[in-house]
Amino acid sequence: MDVEEAIERVLTVINQCFAFKIPPQSSAAGHRADSWPKDPVWSGRLVISEINGETQVQLRDPKTGTLFAACPISKDGPPAVQKVVDSSRYFVLRIVDAKSGRHAFIGIAFEDRNDAFDFNVAIDDHQNEIKREENAVAEASSKPAIAKDYSLKEGQTIKITINKKPKDVEASPAPVQPLSIASTSKNADLLGFSSFDAPSSSTQQAAPSSWETF
Structure with a gap:
């Protein structure tokens, strides 16, 4: 059977931390550091990590x-x-x-105040995140989502307009008119140039054009 591999996400690392064996809490106000022994039982690295969704403070050998x-x-x-x-x-x-x-209770201490500040901020951020998640769940449960009914009621219809492309109108071609040459002293060709003198009789040959036919 395969063992599920743990997924760890490191949140904070503090390289120097000291651990102490502490006496039981003596008052309801809380623990006091001045009652702890002077010599720590361990020193090393503190790691705050999230493993498979569960957050842990770990003390590890550096x-x-x-x-x-x-x-x-x-x-x-x-x-x-x-x-x-x-x-x-x-x-x-x-x-x-x-x-x-x-379980047991141990004391930890940081020599650098900045390390203590970082540890305190990381714990506060985690607790605030838990509160935000709880508030979100509570708000979602107090305001259940209302399912909207988009179905058609009796007698209702939907009108859909589809734009159709108009068919091309087939235009009948205009009739071709035969070209006529006016009987003038000078005939005009299609481009507006004078081509040759009109023949004086039906037997007279036409002179060749002075421009090329296109």
């Missing part, structure tokens, strides 16, 4: 690409990413083991 932890982001599940209350560079991830389904 050299081998080995997966250290994965934080799936589901619109129907519990919060996957949380901000700490005392720093803009620290966050909490809800990581899930793909085989057992067990």
